[in-house]
Amino acid sequence: MKSEEEKVAIVGIGHSKFGKRMDVSINELGWEAIRPALQDAGITQKDVDFYSVGNFGYWSEEILPAVTIGEYAGLSCGSLKTEAACASGSASLKIAMDSILSGNGKIAMAIGIEKMYNSPNGTIIELIGRAGNYFWEFENFGMTFPGYYALYASRYLHDYNYREEDLCESAVKAHHYGALNPYAQFQKETTIEECMKSKYVSRPLKLMDSSPITDGAAAVILARGDVARKLTDTPIYIDGQGYATGTAYIGRRDGYTGLEASRRASEMALKKAGLEGIGNNFDLFEVHDCFTIAEVMAYEDVGLARRGEGIKLLKEHQTYRDGKFPVNLDGGLKSKGHPIGATGISQAVEITKQLRGEAEKGRQAEIRKGRALQHNVGGTGHYAYVTIYSRGD
Amino acid sequence: MKSEEEKVAIVGIGHSKFGKRMDVSINELGWEAIRPALQDAGITQKDVDFYSVGNFGYWSEEILPAVTIGEYAGLSCGSLKTEAACASGSASLKIAMDSILSGNGKIAMAIGIEKMYNSPNGTIIELIGRAGNYFWEFENFGMTFPGYYALYASRYLHDYNYREEDLCESAVKAHHYGALNPYAQFQKETTIEECMKSKYVSRPLKLMDSSPITDGAAAVILARGDVARKLTDTPIYIDGQGYATGTAYIGRRDGYTGLEASRRASEMALKKAGLEGIGNNFDLFEVHDCFTIAEVMAYEDVGLARRGEGIKLLKEHQTYRDGKFPVNLDGGLKSKGHPIGATGISQAVEITKQLRGEAEKGRQAEIRKGRALQHNVGGTGHYAYVTIYSRGD
DSSP states (O other): OOOGGGOEEEEEEEEOOOBOOTTSOHHHHHHHHHHHHHHHHTOOGGGOOEEEEEOOOTTOSOSOHHHHHHHHTTOOBEEEEEEBTBTHHHHHHHHHHHHHHTTSOSEEEEEEEEEOTTSOTTHHHHHHHHHHHIIIIIHHHOOOHHHHHHHHHHHHHHHHTOOHHHHHHHHHHHHHHHTTOTTOSOOSOOOHHHHHHSOEEETTEEGGGBOOOOEEEEEEEEEEHHHHHHHOSSOEEEEEEEEEEOOSOGGGOSOSSSOHHHHHHHHHHHHHTTOSSSTTOOSEEEOOOSBHHHHHHHHHHHTSSOTTOHHHHHHTTTTSTTSSSOBOTTOHHHHHOOOGGGHHHHHHHHHHHHHHTOOOTTOOOOOSSOEEEEEEEETTTTEEEEEEEEOOO | OOOGGGOEEEEEEEEOOOBOOTTSOHHHHHHHHHHHHHHHHTOOGGGOOEEEEEOOOTTOSOSOHHHHHHHHTTOOBEEEEEEBTBTHHHHHHHHHHHHHHTTSOSEEEEEEEEEOTTSOTTHHHHHHHHHHHIIIIIHHHOOOHHHHHHHHHHHHHHHHTOOHHHHHHHHHHHHHHHTTOTTOSOOSOOOHHHHHHSOEEETTEEGGGBOOOOEEEEEEEEEEHHHHHHHOSSOEEEEEEEEEEOOSOGGGOSOSSSOHHHHHHHHHHHHHTTOSSSTTOOSEEEOOOSBHHHHHHHHHHHTSSOTTOHHHHHHTTTTSTTSSSOBOTTOHHHHHOOOGGGHHHHHHHHHHHHHHTOOOTTOOOOOSSOEEEEEEEETTTTEEEEEEEEOOO
């Protein structure tokens, strides 16, 4: 049994509106998340011992974003920027968490931010594509991220005998909840028909199978357990985090219907949290649905479904709010948006809201166990981070 | 008194040859540091619980360097990349250190790497310049890093009545020790005359006042105290680290003869290590001499000399090996080279070699107290990290 001094909890959350945000600089966008997080925790900038900024940002005008975002927000404690591709937010969370558990501070802030619309049109797809594997796959085959996930989708649909319509179930669910989330980029429902009619991006994946280009920021404030208890009546503890690094080469993957790094990270997280498996231990999940196929694979990699049976959960509405495993009740990357460096922190904000019982009407999960799981992938399985949260009831 | 389980120590070090390294890819360059570090620690890749990669890398072809470097080196545990400008190596060290002290692992690796010659000629100076402050100073005034430090040098020489020749004393010392370091980019001595005759880069700073463009990598393996004791007879403990974030705007600085962030980071590091000041507590120092003026300011910011008296230490040879405060016995950034993300880890490698008594002939300090201090600046005082090491005698 850990003492409160050996624990870490979220005591404040902030989230900007996601979308095309040409109205703000990257520093102003950061402040949209940092200010509410400070207010929520009831602290000031001087109380923060360290902050980390998750950001990919190869298209940014400011190339030391941690410094300029911090300065704009009035933070002058130690800081750094971290990048773990689309899992940069989870890496930022790890750094803030460890900076407390190490004894190096009592309060830390994990920020995630991305401003993707700044990049000249077209360039951004190329820059993201280079994150696959530049030397071999990008340069020689012109691979981009939709192309990578299309390979996985093709294999999955073939091996398990599903159709493109079935993948669209993920988009329909995402937009259903995105419509209820005021911070989401797309606040409107969609249908299987609309999804099927959308243009192919990389066959079999269509526009409506794909998460969008997004600007956005999110922030969480972490505190040592004993400090958290003084700051809030509803601390949300981080019970354990798992992580793994996968091969960058698509040709070296162990299969094309799941991500090996996700499986290893999930196992590590469950073990650290002292849990034997998914079972009935969780009230909700946040998974990395950068494409519809990614949500399906996540179900299977995390352990919500057996191999090849992920789509069934969707079709049976078992991952809707009132199903067995509620997943992405905020609209997910697909509908809420996917500002690369912000996504991992946005997931943490959503889980905190849900476990506190503060989610918007129509999308609040029933909280029985007081526990949730976050799954965040970088690249196409290059990085995986899985984090387990609880109310500590 | 901390138990061994509450401590962290360096148990393995590796360092590539610094210089223009067109003969290797970034992954191969990383392996040049990682392989000797693993061998030195007597462990294999599977023993590593987490690794962090300090890298700036806006000019890299591989934009997920932590993944590709790790894969090439056979590492598949969790990982991330971090950036704190020229202090990225120290940020990488913090992450690896905290990942152990947090209880999240027993062995971690901190890597620092940069491949700067990959950038098309000219581009790199512009890219580094953007790190000053893009929005205002770079875009409007065309500020580059030599320009920033030239402002500091002008003020310092004026306020304290020194001459350009006096700054050259720093370059002469750097090259004296660089000539004795087989890993250094420049292994040759220089003179005040040669320094004075070199071209102006940004008046009053000349080519010989400036650190070079460098490719290089360095790695350290950290272990929890009890594990370290089993792996080596000469663990080098990290006793404390301080850090601060400064304003990005040159116009908002509190003065132009020192860096406020360095002073705050030094105070924090000394406090964490349980020391009252510099006194006679240290056998050697590594300071961030990206320009000659930066070395002088570092002396004063860290506390080796009073304001305006740093150059006196140089002129009196008090920061040579046999002086009162031996500084940069590896040649420093000026002569050893300054591969941005690698520098902080290179400093840690040097301190470990020195405290073990393993430095090359002619540049080994006399170790009496068994303690050393590392000072690493990012940007022009945007970031500062100060780390204190000891043999734990």
